Amino acid sequence: MISEELRELYQELILEHSKKPRNFRALEPASHTAEGFNPLCGDKIKLYLEVVGDEIKDIGFQGSGCAISKASASMMTTSVKGKTTSEANTLFNEFHKMLAGSSEPYDEGKLGKLSVFSGVSEFPVRVKCATLAWHTLRAGLESDGKVVSTES
Amino acid sequence: MTKRGAVLENRKKLDASFQVERYRRDFPILSQKVYGKPLAYLDNAATTQKPKSxxxxxxxxxxxxxxxxxxxxxxxxxxxxxxxxxxxxxxxxxxxxxxxxxxxxxxxxxxxxxxxxxxxxxxxxxxxxxxxxxxxxxxxxxxxxxxxxxxxxxxxxxxxxxxxxxxxxxxxxxxxxxxxxxxxxxxxxxxxxxxxxxxxxxxxxxxxxxxxxxxxxxxxxxxxxxxxxxxxxxxxxxxxxxxxxxxxxxxxxxxxxxxxxxxxxxxxxxxxxxxxxxxxxxxxxxxxxxxxxxxxxxxxxxxxxxxxxxIGLKNIFEYEQELLHYATSVLMKIPGLRIMGQAREKASIISFVFDDIHAHDIGTILDQQGVAIRAGHHCAMPLMERLGVPATARASFAFYNTKEEVDRLVQAIHAVLEVFG
Known part of the structure; x- marks a missing residue:
């Protein structure tokens, strides 16, 4: 009954993170915060970062959204925590390459567990769900204080 | 006669000349397949399909x-x-x-x-x-x-x-x-x-x-x-x-x-x-x-x-009311499914939610079964806020939809529960 594509999309790890998101909390205080919004489906995320020097010491998020967006936010936080901001940016770029279906190959080794989201590229309308948290992270690190929207 | 009895009695007046299968053939798009499955188009509140005429x-x-x-x-x-x-x-x-x-x-x-x-x-x-x-x-x-x-x-x-x-x-x-x-x-x-x-x-x-x-x-x-x-x-x-x-x-x-x-x-x-x-x-x-x-x-x-x-809008209304009541009764049997909007007077539109499954995930999984619905805020964000949900899944029926398609909707929702079970 359930297609191969759906199994690829809703992998165990994704379902598990969507049900029990990690770092699902506000940080007080936080050195950087950012809000992300997907006006198409109403997904919202608020991201909290504690950046010391160049290192993302701590990270947390809150919000509501579909399984893909929640799992993506959860796994984004676990994968950038303790990394430098430039390492986080590299992950952003690889993640984006994987989902944009670009001709340029992405580095699976760098992405590690995040490759579990590769199935999302088969569902173009859901790509924004997976990238919302990452766009919000980038906005947070740049800390321009604006709400990022997937439509912009 | 109770009010409900009267409604049912009234509904029997559906013209015998109302033949959904005949009308379906007037809509070329309805006979196509998506992902190898027959299309069940249940997104008529977004836009309707067009007859050959x-x-x-x-x-x-x-x-x-x-x-x-x-x-x-x-x-x-x-x-x-x-x-x-x-x-x-x-x-x-x-x-x-x-x-x-x-x-x-x-x-x-x-x-x-x-x-x-x-x-x-x-x-x-x-x-x-x-x-x-x-x-x-x-x-x-x-x-x-x-x-x-x-x-x-x-x-x-x-x-x-x-x-x-x-x-x-x-x-x-x-x-x-x-x-x-x-x-x-x-x-x-x-x-x-x-x-x-x-x-x-x-x-x-x-x-x-x-x-x-x-x-x-x-x-x-x-x-x-x-x-x-x-x-x-x-x-x-x-x-x-x-x-x-x-x-x-x-x-x-x-x-x-x-x-x-x-x-x-x-x-x-x-x-x-x-x-x-x-x-x-x-x-x-x-x-x-x-x-x-x-x-x-x-x-x-x-x-x-x-x-x-x-076809006549009176006939259309009667038929769609039958379909609405059928769909409502079978959907309510699905564990965890809540219908948003239970007005006494309703047109053939059903919005539903699950507490722990987002409407967009429902929409994607239903789509893979050939069932087209709408998932989201339906351009009514203040209403969603009033209802206390970020989004709903919405099945909206036209006179060319059938009870078989309602059954396929129900089956497809069971696939959602299978994924998220």
């Missing part, structure tokens, strides 16, 4: 009749003008409007409401006046009034709904007062299916001589609309939601109001003479139809309405 009409128009209207002194222009004017009369009769000049062609419901807000609202409302809407409006019946309110300093008031998704009439009545200068309400909620008692609402407003606009986008494909019986001052709907083309819609306005309203846009067709010193506007309905209109759309909409007339 409408598609053929568009084809015929562009193949044999295409010309600009009200201009050319040649054969084709006359053909196109005749077909255009004829469509206006078809729509006038369909709505039971008094005169054809009360039927204005616009791009859709949204443009119709913006036209009234800017032309009527900007002329006749002033600072401190109140505009009354309801908590279940589509964004297109909220935002034009907000824009107007910001421009002139008017105040937007919102009549609340109860937990069943019904307008609270006493609260509505309380909000109608001497400061209220305009009322804009939806006939049928696009997100919940609630049918509002618009005739009563119009009567309440008219006691204080307040004009009423009815957003009929979801009404015309489901139920008989008699403008004179409703008594409203403006009524708007979109062609594409009643089996016609996109980009064409109708604004009905009472002639005496339209007469005193200024034009909404300037350009061709809406003038009778132009001099740099002064321009004289054309008479109704052309005063509001600036620029070359969507001629093919108008003619296509005419064909769609003739198609609906052949």
């Amino acid at each position: 409408v598609i053929d009409m568009l084809n015929r128009y562009y193949s044999f009749e295409n010309a600009n209207i009200h201009r050319g002194i040649h054969y084709l222009s006359q053909q196109a003008t005749d077909a255009y004017d004829e469509a206006r009369q078809t729509i006038q009769k369909f709505l039971n409007a008094r005169e054809a000049r009360e039927i204005i062609f616009v791009r859709g419901t949204t443009e119709g409401i913006n036209l009234v807000a800017q032309s009527y609202g900007h002329t006749f409302l002033k600072s401190g006046d109140e505009i009354l809407i309801t908590a279940m409006e589509h964004h297109s019946n909220i935002v034009p009034w907000q824009i107007l309110s910001d421009q002139i300093g008017a105040k937007l008031r919102v009549a609340p709904i109860n937990d069943n998704g019904e307008l609270i009439l006493e609260e509505f009545e309380k909000l109608v007062n001497e400061r209220t200068k305009f009322v804009a309400v939806t006939h049928i909620s696009n997100a919940l299916g609630t049918m509002n008692p618009v005739k009563r609402l119009v009567q309440m407003a008219h006691q204080l001589n307040i004009p009423v606009l009815v957003d009929g986008a979801q009404a015309v494909p489901h139920t008989v609309v008699d403008i004179q019986d409703l008594g409203c001052d403006f009524f708007v709907f979109s062609g594409h939601k009643i089996f016609g083309p996109t980009g064409i819609g109708i604004l009905y306005g009472k002639a005496e109001l339209l007469e005193k309203m200024p034009p909404y846009q300037g350009g061709g067709d809406m003038i009778s003479s132009v001099r740099f010193e002064k321009t004289t506007y054309n008479k109704l309905p052309f005063k509001f139809e600036a620029g070359t209109p969507h001629i093919a759309g108008v003619i296509g909409l005419g064909a769609a309405i003739e198609y609906v007339n052949q």
Whole structure:
């Protein structure tokens, strides 16, 4: 009954993170915060970062959204925590390459567990769900204080 | 007989000549497969599919009749003008409007409401006046009034709904007062299916001589609309939601109001003479139809309405009510599924949620089973907020949908539970 594509999309790890998101909390205080919004489906995320020097010491998020967006936010936080901001940016770029279906190959080794989201590229309308948290992270690190929207 | 008994009794009156399988064959798109599965198109509140008669009409128009209207002194222009004017009369009769000049062609419901807000609202409302809407409006019946309110300093008031998704009439009545200068309400909620008692609402407003606009986008494909019986001052709907083309819609306005309203846009067709010193506007309905209109759309909409007339909206309503009750009963058996909007009077629209499964995940999984529904806020964010959900999944049925398709919806929801179980 359930297609191969759906199994690829809703992998165990994704379902598990969507049900029990990690770092699902506000940080007080936080050195950087950012809000992300997907006006198409109403997904919202608020991201909290504690950046010391160049290192993302701590990270947390809150919000509501579909399984893909929640799992993506959860796994984004676990994968950038303790990394430098430039390492986080590299992950952003690889993640984006994987989902944009670009001709340029992405580095699976760098992405590690995040490759579990590769199935999302088969569902173009859901790509924004997976990238919302990452766009919000980038906005947070740049800390321009604006709400990022997937439509912009 | 109990009320429910009476309803059921009434429902038996469905014309024996109503044959859904025959109608389905009129819609070429319905026989296709998606992902190797037969398409179950349950997103009719977003847009409806088009019967072959409408598609053929568009084809015929562009193949044999295409010309600009009200201009050319040649054969084709006359053909196109005749077909255009004829469509206006078809729509006038369909709505039971008094005169054809009360039927204005616009791009859709949204443009119709913006036209009234800017032309009527900007002329006749002033600072401190109140505009009354309801908590279940589509964004297109909220935002034009907000824009107007910001421009002139008017105040937007919102009549609340109860937990069943019904307008609270006493609260509505309380909000109608001497400061209220305009009322804009939806006939049928696009997100919940609630049918509002618009005739009563119009009567309440008219006691204080307040004009009423009815957003009929979801009404015309489901139920008989008699403008004179409703008594409203403006009524708007979109062609594409009643089996016609996109980009064409109708604004009905009472002639005496339209007469005193200024034009909404300037350009061709809406003038009778132009001099740099002064321009004289054309008479109704052309005063509001600036620029070359969507001629093919108008003619296509005419064909769609003739198609609906052949089946009869009474028959359509009865059939869809049966389908709605069937779908409601089988969906309610699914563990964890909650139907949002349980109004006593409902059209064939069902919004539902699960506490721990997001509507978008439902939409994606249903789509893979060939079942097309809408997932999201349905352009009614304030309503979603009132209901306390970020989004809902919505199945909306047309007269060409079947109980088998409802069963496929249920099966597909079980696949959702399998993934998230």
